[in-house]
Amino acid sequence: MKSLKLTLVTGRTVEQGVEGEHGKLRDEYAEKVAVIELDSEDLGRLGVSAGSPVLVKTAHGEVVLKAIAAKGRHPGIAFAPYSPWVNVVIDSETDGSGMPTYKGIEAEICPTEERVVSLEELIRKHYGLEVDLSKLAGQEVSGGEGGEEQLIKDVVCPFCGCLCDDVEVLVKGGVIVEVRKACAIGSAKFLDHRKERALHPLVRKDGEFVKVSLEEAIEEAAKILANSKYPLLYGWSSTSIEANELGIELAELLGGVIDNTTSVCHGPTVLGVQGVGTVRATLGQIRNRADLIIYWGSNPLNAHLRHLMRYSALARGVFIKGRKDRKVVVVDVRETPAAKMADLFIRVKPGQDYELISALRMAVRELDIEAKEVAGVPVEKIYELAEIMRTAKFGAVFFGVGVTMSPGKDETIENIIRLVQDLNEWTKFVLCPMRGHFNVTGACNVSLWMTGYAFGVDYMRKFPRHDPAIWTVTELLSNGDVDAALIVASDPLAHLPKEAAENLAKIPVVVVDPKFNVTATIAQVFIPSSFVGIEKEGSAYRMDGVSLRMKKVVDPPEGVLSDEEILSLLLEKVRELRGA
Ligand code: SF4
Numbered sequence: 001m002k003s004l005k006l007t008l009v010t011g012r013t014v015e016q017g018v019e020g021e022h023g024k025l026r027d028e029y030a031e032k033v034a035v036i037e038l039d040s041e042d043l044g045r046l047g048v049s050a051g052s053p054v055l056v057k058t059a060h061g062e063v064v065l066k067a068i069a070a071k072g073r074h075p076g077i078a079f080a081p082y083s084p085w086v087n088v089v090i091d092s093e094t095d096g097s098g099m100p101t102y103k104g105i106e107a108e109i110c111p112t113e114e115r116v117v118s119l120e121e122l123i124r125k126h127y128g129l130e131v132d133l134s135k136l137a138g139q140e141v142s143g144g145e146g147g148e149e150q151l152i153k154d155v156v157c158p159f160c161g162c163l164c165d166d167v168e169v170l171v172k173g174g175v176i177v178e179v180r181k182a183c184a185i186g187s188a189k190f191l192d193h194r195k196e197r198a199l200h201p202l203v204r205k206d207g208e209f210v211k212v213s214l215e216e217a218i219e220e221a222a223k224i225l226a227n228s229k230y231p232l233l234y235g236w237s238s239t240s241i242e243a244n245e246l247g248i249e250l251a252e253l254l255g256g257v258i259d260n261t262t263s264v265c266h267g268p269t270v271l272g273v274q275g276v277g278t279v280r281a282t283l284g285q286i287r288n289r290a291d292l293i294i295y296w297g298s299n300p301l302n303a304h305l306r307h308l309m310r311y312s313a314l315a316r317g318v319f320i321k322g323r324k325d326r327k328v329v330v331v332d333v334r335e336t337p338a339a340k341m342a343d344l345f346i347r348v349k350p351g352q353d354y355e356l357i358s359a360l361r362m363a364v365r366e367l368d369i370e371a372k373e374v375a376g377v378p379v380e381k382i383y384e385l386a387e388i389m390r391t392a393k394f395g396a397v398f399f400g401v402g403v404t405m406s407p408g409k410d411e412t413i414e415n416i417i418r419l420v421q422d423l424n425e426w427t428k429f430v431l432c433p434m435r436g437h438f439n440v441t442g443a444c445n446v447s448l449w450m451t452g453y454a455f456g457v458d459y460m461r462k463f464p465r466h467d468p469a470i471w472t473v474t475e476l477l478s479n480g481d482v483d484a485a486l487i488v489a490s491d492p493l494a495h496l497p498k499e500a501a502e503n504l505a506k507i508p509v510v511v512v513d514p515k516f517n518v519t520a521t522i523a524q525v526f527i528p529s530s531f532v533g534i535e536k537e538g539s540a541y542r543m544d545g546v547s548l549r550m551k552k553v554v555d556p557p558e559g560v561l562s563d564e565e566i567l568s569l570l571l572e573k574v575r576e577l578r579g580a
Contacts, residue, residue: 002047003110006078007350010102012303016081017185023196024517025133033083034116037070048111055112058089058105061498064114074334084494084518088126092497097409098263098456098472100497104350127505129522135209136516138196141557147173156550157186158533161435161543162304169553176554183305198516198528199557221510221525222573228484231256234473235490237437239563240538244446246567252459253574260443262455263472268404269433270454272413279420281430283544288317292392294329297402298434301337349376353406357415360386364422390426397431435543442541477503486510487519488563494518512566529563530556
């Protein structure tokens with residue numbers, strides 16, 4: 001049988017984002033995420049047509065995914081959306097950074113007669129658990145017929161780190177009926193917030209989920225946490241900073257660990273900034289002044305759809321009027337949709353960002369590079385990019401997880417920060433991390449101001465300690481160090497490597513989320529919550545560190561409380577149980 005050795009890269013896609021908002025337990029979600037994009041050349045070499053199943057094997061496991069044709073050219077690279085399927089072949093090794101390697105993994109791919117398994121089958125096969133998804137079927141919250149129409153302007157979109165604050169939401173009869181100005185994913189978040197909703201707290205009894213009152217669910221959740229010797233409190237990036245404050249209070253009370261999703265995306269960025277500082281600007285400054293935009297290891301057209309329009313390449317600023325006044329450069333391992341609209345696309349070999357950044361630093365300083373190419377990039381192109389950078393009036397580098405996950409991790413980030421610092425000897429240059437979840441920056445900020453550390457904070461000794469090699473979600477779960485978990489506004493079972501997810505499935509888990517997600521399938525207690533930024537107001541920080549107040553535009557379903565209210569009740573109950 002033919003097989004190919006390819007480099008596996010995982011990441012976000014628009015379909016993954018939109019279907020995730022519709023509900024992750026639906027077959028349609030599996031349809032969109034249990035796939036692998038292969039270049040037409042590689043499909044031909046394998047002798048499979050788009051739509052056929054292929055077996056993906058790495059040193060860490062194997063899984064069957066549906067092959068689809070890549071939209072851009074990237075022979076030798078296989079791309080798969082983040083999902084519970086592809087995660088079973090991801091390495092949980094973090095190299096001491098806390099962040100697993102989701103990109104640049106050696107994989108063997110071959111045709112197969114097997115089919116792509118359903119989510120239930122996947123959980124049974126890889127985590128040894130029987131789940132009945134029919135017990136977790138969400139409901140559509142009724143309303144919308146009749147009633148007055150109200151157009152609410154300047155609403156902040158609670159999906160990605162762009163936190164677009166110009167969204168208009170038309171509400172009729174207490175229901176969102178139209179969303180203007182948001183992108184496809186943002187619109188899906190608003191319009192689908194009432195679909196597939198979890199409306200009742202659930203507690204697992206004799207292995208089966210049973211509907212219970214909120215009081216009973218809080219009591220059960222508090223018992224799990226209070227009886228735990230060392231609990232993990234994880235998530236926090238898709239909720240308000242007010243909820244984050246309560247989470248840290250709870251972690252301190254429990255003597256556990258609190259970690260936010262930074263540890264699996266931009267943890268190395270935090271570490272890199274701690275090491276060498278940074279050069280920042282607000283998105284407004286970049287929009288108004290930047291005549292050079294560089295996207296490095298990030299694909300805004302899949303993950304931050306309005307970023308180009310609102311803040312960078314295509315934005316109309318005060319001094320820079322639009323695309324014609326700007327140069328756009330994309331550095332990536334594959335030809336992404338953003339690469340197609342760039343003036344210059346630099347294809348870097350997977351995992352060699354550090355080398356390319358080092359060569360660029362040499363070129364910026366007019367030093368000789370004694371090689372014909374570095375990281376797969378001819379030196380002429382490196383000098384060309386260095387010249388473009390030095391001659392810009394105001395340059396901005398937006399970097400994503402393609403850089404943070406590149407080998408070297410925080411060292412690679414330190415190197416890219418130093419490149420930007422070097423460039424400031426010539427001109428004005430800034431950099432900005434492309435943060436994913438809408439309040440992941442806020443989760444870091446709250447953690448910083450309350451504990452001194454941005455993520456992965458341990459309270460075992462009653463004072464905060466931080467070491468990403470020990471107190472981060474992937475390390476703690478992979479090593480089996482925690483004996484219970486509270487998951488707030490996050491879905492680690494859908495996003496963590498298999499080894500970590502396996503151990504999460506072995507401990508009692510409390511999930512607080514507006515919808516049933518993949519982690520809810522293995523939970524002991526599930527408590528439904530309202531959507532921050534839609535059904536509850538709250539504060540969040542944009543990717544550039546600007547804080548914004550999110551509006552409430554409709555009421556939550558009856559009896560469904562906010563994360564803040566649920567955490568306050570949990571704190572009270574844990575205090576009571578612990579006699580604190
Ligand atoms: S770019 Fe992000 S914040 Fe803006 S509308 Fe789309 S999902 Fe929402």
